[in-house]
Amino acid sequence: MQERVYNFSAGPAVLPLPVLEEAQRDLVALPGVGISVLEISHRSKTFQMIIDEAEANLRKLMNIPDNYKVLFLQGGASLQFGMLPMNLLPAGKSADYIVTGTWSKKAMSEAKTQGNVRCVWNGSETNFDHLPTPEELQANLDPNAAYAYYTSNETIQGVQFPTEPEVGEVPLICDASSEFMYKPLDISKYGCIYACAQKNCGPAGVTIVIMREDLVNASPDNLVSVLSYKKMSDAGSMLNTPPCFAIYVFLLVTEWMLKTVGGIDKMYELNKRKAALLYDVIDQSNGFYVGHARKECRSLMNVPFRTANAELEQKFLEEAKNEGLISLGGHRSVGGFRASIYNAMPLEGVQKLADFMEDFHRRND
Amino acid sequence: MQERVYNFSAGPAVLPLPVLEEAQRDLVALPGVGISVLEISHRSKTFQMIIDEAEANLRKLMNIPDNYKVLFLQGGASLQFGMLPMNLLPAGKSADYIVTGTWSKKAMSEAKTQGNVRCVWNGSETNFDHLPTPEELQANLDPNAAYAYYTSNETIQGVQFPTEPEVGEVPLICDASSEFMYKPLDISKYGCIYACAQKNCGPAGVTIVIMREDLVNASPDNLVSVLSYKKMSDAGSMLNTPPCFAIYVFLLVTEWMLKTVGGIDKMYELNKRKAALLYDVIDQSNGFYVGHARKECRSLMNVPFRTANAELEQKFLEEAKNEGLISLGGHRSVGGFRASIYNAMPLEGVQKLADFMEDFHRRND
Numbered sequence: 001m002q003e004r005v006y007n008f009s010a011g012p013a014v015l016p017l018p019v020l021e022e023a024q025r026d027l028v029a030l031p032g033v034g035i036s037v038l039e040i041s042h043r044s045k046t047f048q049m050i051i052d053e054a055e056a057n058l059r060k061l062m063n064i065p066d067n068y069k070v071l072f073l074q075g076g077a078s079l080q081f082g083m084l085p086m087n088l089l090p091a092g093k094s095a096d097y098i099v100t101g102t103w104s105k106k107a108m109s110e111a112k113t114q115g116n117v118r119c120v121w122n123g124s125e126t127n128f129d130h131l132p133t134p135e136e137l138q139a140n141l142d143p144n145a146a147y148a149y150y151t152s153n154e155t156i157q158g159v160q161f162p163t164e165p166e167v168g169e170v171p172l173i174c175d176a177s178s179e180f181m182y183k184p185l186d187i188s189k190y191g192c193i194y195a196c197a198q199k200n201c202g203p204a205g206v207t208i209v210i211m212r213e214d215l216v217n218a219s220p221d222n223l224v225s226v227l228s229y230k231k232m233s234d235a236g237s238m239l240n241t242p243p244c245f246a247i248y249v250f251l252l253v254t255e256w257m258l259k260t261v262g263g264i265d266k267m268y269e270l271n272k273r274k275a276a277l278l279y280d281v282i283d284q285s286n287g288f289y290v291g292h293a294r295k296e297c298r299s300l301m302n303v304p305f306r307t308a309n310a311e312l313e314q315k316f317l318e319e320a321k322n323e324g325l326i327s328l329g330g331h332r333s334v335g336g337f338r339a340s341i342y343n344a345m346p347l348e349g350v351q352k353l354a355d356f357m358e359d360f361h362r363r364n365d
Numbered sequence: 366m367q368e369r370v371y372n373f374s375a376g377p378a379v380l381p382l383p384v385l386e387e388a389q390r391d392l393v394a395l396p397g398v399g400i401s402v403l404e405i406s407h408r409s410k411t412f413q414m415i416i417d418e419a420e421a422n423l424r425k426l427m428n429i430p431d432n433y434k435v436l437f438l439q440g441g442a443s444l445q446f447g448m449l450p451m452n453l454l455p456a457g458k459s460a461d462y463i464v465t466g467t468w469s470k471k472a473m474s475e476a477k478t479q480g481n482v483r484c485v486w487n488g489s490e491t492n493f494d495h496l497p498t499p500e501e502l503q504a505n506l507d508p509n510a511a512y513a514y515y516t517s518n519e520t521i522q523g524v525q526f527p528t529e530p531e532v533g534e535v536p537l538i539c540d541a542s543s544e545f546m547y548k549p550l551d552i553s554k555y556g557c558i559y560a561c562a563q564k565n566c567g568p569a570g571v572t573i574v575i576m577r578e579d580l581v582n583a584s585p586d587n588l589v590s591v592l593s594y595k596k597m598s599d600a601g602s603m604l605n606t607p608p609c610f611a612i613y614v615f616l617l618v619t620e621w622m623l624k625t626v627g628g629i630d631k632m633y634e635l636n637k638r639k640a641a642l643l644y645d646v647i648d649q650s651n652g653f654y655v656g657h658a659r660k661e662c663r664s665l666m667n668v669p670f671r672t673a674n675a676e677l678e679q680k681f682l683e684e685a686k687n688e689g690l691i692s693l694g695g696h697r698s699v700g701g702f703r704a705s706i707y708n709a710m711p712l713e714g715v716q717k718l719a720d721f722m723e724d725f726h727r728r729n730d
Contacts, residue, residue, distance in 0.1 A: 005399035009406040012609055020393045020401050027389040028382070034370035034689070036385050038568040038614065041374040041692055074439040074570070075591060078605035082589030113587050198606055203403040205439070205570040205608035222478050224447030226440060240443035241563055243570035244377055245610065249403065324399070327406060 006349035009327035010155050010302060010340045011178065011199035018260060019252040019344075037248045042241050050248050051237065057254035058208070061264050064187050069216050071209040071229065072237040072247050076196045077103070077177045080207060081110035084149070084173060084192070087219045087229050089115040093146040096120045098137065098165060101128040101154025102333065103175060108149070118142060127334070128157040130294040137165055147171040147191055153179035153299050155199065156331040158292055158338070160299035164189050171215060179301050180208065181257065182343060183268035191215050197246060200301065200342045201253050205246035257343070267343055274341050274350040275300040281357045288361045292334050306336025312364055313337070319360065325353050371714035374692035375520050375667060375705045376543065376564035383625060384617040384709075402613045407606050415613050416602065422619035423573070426629050429552050434581050436574040436594065437602040437612050441561045442468070442542045445572060446475035449514070449538060449557070452584045452594050454480040458511040461485045463502065463530060466493040466519025467698065468540060473514070483507060492699070493522040495659040502530050512536040512556055518544035518664050520564065521696040523657055523703070525664035529554050536580060544666050545573065546622065547708060548633035556580050562611060565666065565707045566618050570611035622708070632708055639706050639715040640665040646722045653726045657699050671701025677729055678702070684725065690718050 007014045030037055033046050040047050055070045064070065073079070084107075089095050094116035097108035100123050111117045120140045121132040141148060148167040153160040155178040164172060171191025180195030187193065192211040198204035211229060219230035225239055226232065232239055261267050279298060282289040282305050292304040307313060313336060320328050330336040341350050372379045395402055398411050405412050420435045429435065438444070449472075454460050459481035462473040465488050476482045485505045486497040506513060513532040518525040520543040529537060536556025545560030552558065557576040563569035576594060584595035590604055591597065597604055626632050644663060647654040647670055657669040672678060678701060685693050695701040706715050 003399060004394050007400045007404055009404070009409075012404055012406055012606065015401065015404050017393070020403065023403075024389055024392040027392060028385045029369050034368060034691070035372045036380065038385065038388075039372055039374070039377055039380050041377055042569070044374075044692070074441070074444070074608075076439070076605045078591045079439070079589070082592060086589075110589055113589055196606065198609075203610050204407070204606045205611060224444070224451075224475050224478055226443045227447060240441045241377065241561065241569045243439075243608065243611070244563075245568050246570060246608070326399070327409075 005324040005326050006345070006352060007327055008325065008339045008341070008345070008353070010331070010338060012204045013199050013340055013342050014344045015203070015249070016253065016256045016260070016344045019249065019256050022252055023249055038245055040244065042238055042244055047244060050244075050251055051242070054247055054251040054254060057251065057258060061181060061254060061257055062185060062187060062210075064210060067213045068187060068210050069213060069233045071211065071232055072242055073207045073209055073232060074205065074243055076204070076207055077175055077194070078106070078110070080175070080194050080209070081107045082114060083227055083229070084147070085111040085114035085117075086223060086227055088171070088215060089146045090220070091115070093144070094118050094142065096142050096145040096148040096167075096170070098132060098148070098150040099123065100131055100151060100159055101157040102331075103154055103156070103177070104149070104151040107151065107175060111149075118145070120148070128154060128159060129292055131159055131161060131297045132165070134166060137167075141167055141170070143168060143170065145170045147173045149173045149175075151175045153301050155302050155340070156304070156334060158299040158302040158304040159297045160301065162297070171212070178342075181264060181267070182271050182301060184264050197250055199340075202250035203246050205243040206250060208250070253344075270347065271300045271343065274345065274347055275303065277350050277354040278303045278339060278341070278357070281354050285361050288365060289357065292336070301342055302338055302340050304330055304334050304336065304338040306330065309364075315364075316360055320353075320356060323352070323356055325356060370689040370691050371710070371717060372692055373690065373704045373706070373710070373718070375696070375703060377569045378564050378705055378707050379709045380568070380614070381618065381621045381625070381709045384614065384621050387617055388614055403610055405609065407603055407609055412609060415609075415616055416607070419612055419616035419619060422616065422623060426546060426619060426622055427550060427552060427575075429575060432578045433552060433575050434578060434598045436576065436597055437607055438572045438574055438597065439570065439608055441569070441572055442540055442559070443471070443475070445540070445559050445574070446472045447479060448592055448594070449512070450476040450479035450482075451588060451592055453536070453538075453580060454511045455585070456480070458509070459483050459507065461507050461510040461513040461532075461535070463497060463513070463515040464488065465496055465516060465524055466522040467696075468519055468521070468542070469514070469516040472516065472540060476514075483510070485513070493519060493524060494657055496524055496526060496662045497530070499531060502532075506532055506535070508533060508535065510535045512538045514538045514540075516540045518666050520667050520705070521669070521699060523664040523667040523669040524662045525666065527662070536577070543707075544664075546629060546632070547636050547666060549629050562615055564705075567615035568611050570608040571615060573615070618709075635712065636665045636708065639710065639712055640668065642715050642719040643668045643704055643706070643722070646719050650726050653730060654722065657701070666707055667703055667705050669695055669699050669701065669703040671695065674729075680729075681725055685718075685721060688717070688721055690721060
């Protein structure tokens with residue numbers, strides 16, 4: 001087997017090694033089926049079991065109430081940016097967007113092509129290094145909005161809502177792509193929470209949408225069928241051929257979380273430990289490393305930081321790569337470095353990065 | 366390794382065994398990269414090489430002219446049913462649809478949600494067992510149509526256009542999902558030819574669109590970005606995260622076609638031999654087996670047939686399964702059986718089915 005390195009990519013991102021090993025073992029022929037999961041009809045009993053079990057595991061892990069539907073869609077978060085207003089923003093209404101970074105900004109911009117949109121708060125002035133206060137939101141939210149939209153974790157800027165924004169009776173829509181299943185949530189607070197899989201729960205190609213039934217049923221009739229939440233839900237996500245393999249790998253990830261990690265509470269504990277390792281190195285570096293996000297809204301998933309001395313950046317990345325620590329370059333809009341330490345990144349990988357950062361500091365101070 | 370069976374599913378469908386074996390070998394860590402292709406950033410050099418090589422191989426196999434763009438999209442053919450009129454059917458124009466089976470009927474129905482559509486020909490009266498004559502088309506085509514749309518091979522009814530319908534200067538749009546890359550084509554005859562991968566060239570999750578540049582550039586500005594051909598093309602299919610693994614498997618399939626099969630002419634020869642094996646058994650069965658499509662428009666890809674004695678159907682399917690010949694049930698709208706014998710189905714598999722059919726006939730006449 002090829003030697004594996006620690007992959008800190010923001011997405012597509014690291015997957016649990018046991019998941020990859022199981023997918024590999026069965027790739028040519030699923031046991032008892034005799035063909036690959038890449039070849040299996042979505043109308044077969046075998047695939048129905050795969051998608052049903054994926055949903056059941058997700059419902060168990062996230063304690064999803066019965067009046068919520070689970071959908072497996074294609075097109076990534078970017079297609080949701082369009083589907084949400086197409087389905088949930090009728091003419092004569094407007095939707096509230098909380099803009100805390102690159103992804104919520106994009107979501108708002110796409111929604112504008114489909115209907116009326118209000119920007120409730122925008123953190124661009126400080127390059128999205130913090131979140132709105134509850135008071136700032138209260139002062140600006142529209143109680144008659146069709147929905148209020150936010151991005152719970154901004155992958156690029158590394159700001160993460162510690163808890164859901166309070167939006168009253170307005171349906172709360174959350175893009176959780178880069179934190180999905182990282183900690184327990186009260187799903188009943190959401191109108192919809194969705195995530196593309198390739199950051200925290202699977203490979204690229206499938207997007208998981210959890211939506212309250214009344215919102216699912218609000219889809220207008222005149223949409224292209226695969227863009228209608230209602231039609232996709234009525235067909236059990238199989239109005240057309242779903243992305244079977246990505247759903248299968250998502251199933252394996254949920255099994256890993258249930259059986260190996262031991263559930264979402266355990267996952268959250270581990271995620272807090274991992275993030276603390278890196279933020280401690282940053283905070284104890286006497287300014288050698290500087291985090292991008294303000295401390296009170298730091299992400300447990302994406303840790304963007306830089307060195308005070310920008311000339312050291314290339315050296316850091318090259319030496320890290322030689323240590324088997326890859327994809328640590330920051331997004332160009334923030335610069336420096338970014339360590340994405342999703343659910344599947346093992347503690348050992350984060351410890352190795354923390355050790356490297358300390359050593360690099362020592363050698364270059 | 367698990368024993369493999371012959372899979373005649375209409376889609377997702379059989380893949381070449383060497384493709385599955387290569388994907389399996391490298392699934393945990395790509396050689397020289399140290400992480401799985403399921404984990405790799407779409408912004409990495411490695412993935413850029415994968416998508417570039419997939420496109421280059423496709424261009425080579427299908428001899429695609431330079432003024433055509435190649436796109437790798439999500440959402441299956443069903444999303445194309447919507448994207449085509451969204452992008453190419455402006456208000457005040459209409460589009461012509463040739464309805465030869467279930468899939469062109471669906472495409473037309475979806476297009477109606479987006480603009481004006483004319484049905485040029487409809488084969489429903491005889492349950493889609495044949496195609497229009499050139500004269501029937503000429504009499505009804507609109508020379509001012511925004512485009513003329515057809516489905517080159519109807520997966521369910523097994524009717525296949527032997528050559529492109531003549532539509533003059535109107536851009537010809539072709540859903541080639543269940544025959545893509547089965548024979549050489551003159552791409553310059555098409556405005557657009559597209560296919561979901563899961564029938565003839567890969568796993569579910571990626572749709573390949575080949576479109577003439579002037580049509581790509583016709584996308585209106587007010588579309589959701591991932592639904593705009595122009596924006597997706599300008600971004601090299603990576604406006605957002607593409608379905609990386611499905612594109613990687615598509616690359617492996619194109620490599621298999623180039624190196625193992627020896628090109629698309631060889632593929633076509635093999636496809637003709639395979640189809641002849643089954644149609645010969647049907648035609649020499651003295652009416653024991655009855656094909657669905659009329660002889661002159663029989664598909665080389667999907668062979669729907671039934672037994673004159675419907676009571677034998679369940680027995681046929683069970684005995685076939687015991688012989689390792691699976692997914693032979695016909696679609697409910699046609700009944701009986703359907704053998705999908707796509708590019709990746711080996712000659713040996715078709716020979717085994719033909720032998721079984723003869724033997725079953727002998728034992729049940």
